[in-house]
Amino acid sequence: MIPNHQHPFTFAQNLIMAQKLQYEETLQSILGAENILITTHRSPDGDAIGSTMGLLQFITKLGKKCTVVVPDEFPEFLHWIPGTDQIIRFDTNKELVNKLVVDSDLIFSLDYNVLSRVGEEFCKVLSGLDKKMIMIDHHREPAENYNYYIHDIEASSTSQLVYDFIAYSGNKDKIDLGICEALYSGILTDTGSFRFPSTSARTHEIVGEMMEIGLEISKVYNLIYDNNSIDRLQLLGYVLGQKLSYHKDLNMAYITLSHQEMTDHNYQPGDTEGFVNYALSIKGVKFSCLMKENESGSVRMSFRSKGDFDVNKFARTYFSGGGHLNAAGGRSSIGLEATEKRLLEKAIEVLSK
Numbered sequence: 001m002i003p004n005h006q007h008p009f010t011f012a013q014n015l016i017m018a019q020k021l022q023y024e025e026t027l028q029s030i031l032g033a034e035n036i037l038i039t040t041h042r043s044p045d046g047d048a049i050g051s052t053m054g055l056l057q058f059i060t061k062l063g064k065k066c067t068v069v070v071p072d073e074f075p076e077f078l079h080w081i082p083g084t085d086q087i088i089r090f091d092t093n094k095e096l097v098n099k100l101v102v103d104s105d106l107i108f109s110l111d112y113n114v115l116s117r118v119g120e121e122f123c124k125v126l127s128g129l130d131k132k133m134i135m136i137d138h139h140r141e142p143a144e145n146y147n148y149y150i151h152d153i154e155a156s157s158t159s160q161l162v163y164d165f166i167a168y169s170g171n172k173d174k175i176d177l178g179i180c181e182a183l184y185s186g187i188l189t190d191t192g193s194f195r196f197p198s199t200s201a202r203t204h205e206i207v208g209e210m211m212e213i214g215l216e217i218s219k220v221y222n223l224i225y226d227n228n229s230i231d232r233l234q235l236l237g238y239v240l241g242q243k244l245s246y247h248k249d250l251n252m253a254y255i256t257l258s259h260q261e262m263t264d265h266n267y268q269p270g271d272t273e274g275f276v277n278y279a280l281s282i283k284g285v286k287f288s289c290l291m292k293e294n295e296s297g298s299v300r301m302s303f304r305s306k307g308d309f310d311v312n313k314f315a316r317t318y319f320s321g322g323g324h325l326n327a328a329g330g331r332s333s334i335g336l337e338a339t340e341k342r343l344l345e346k347a348i349e350v351l352s353k
């Protein structure tokens, strides 16, 4: 006989049950809602758009009313993804979005871990509401004010979490080609084409299941990656030729781009996607950064690392950002030159320890 003070289940079993409960609560929340709103972070990337479009198509299939609101513009190479024609941008439709938020009774946060990631103004609209909130995300340190979470920092992407939610909530039969194309786009881009360590056996298993549904992986790859403008390629050439700063002693490389340099190359959103990975691909480099100055003079930063150097912690500590162990974002408002100087100082401090 088992004494009653002992837990009848192992830790792993308890985890699986806790996750199943979140899937079930999320599904019931969708079925019980009238107006569902899905949101994602500003400057939406492939995973932000892929995961929101996958969830939108699934919720629509359940016969529920659902709208996707993004804070601002998203890259042109994602415009082919099924459902994107229904996306509403906050920055160009503020009044409409205000009304949509007020009328909604269930709000999803996809691919971000704290409301401020949607930008200051949209954040205000979404803050302090008396509505059910659900987070689906894989970034570290999720905010605590949500009703339910589908959250796993080890998942390759939010798109993978959306797939698992649909599949494990008993709705695998509803996953069609449109949902696959959206979610695969998110998985493909967030794993750097299946090379980042977050890529798991489950990631590949999901892709296998998607291919059985009819997903054409080379078609999606072409639509996303063989879609360069000549301006983007020339910007890349310029960056690699003249803007790559390599510090062999620190095993570090970084790139700075001024607003003027971007304007000179007819910069479009998404054009610098992947640039930071070129810096990381130098033999021996363990830490890379891309610093981009925007029109107002503030600087957006992308960090990448290899191995156990924690760029989430680095970005959080010094550049008001965060993300994952090996990939994170940050911001700086002290100007491009001063930011570069600060980056070097902090890198020397941390890396030469």
Ligand SMILES: [Mn+2]
Binding pocket: 047, 048, 111, 138, 157, 158, 190
């Ligand atoms: Mn993501």
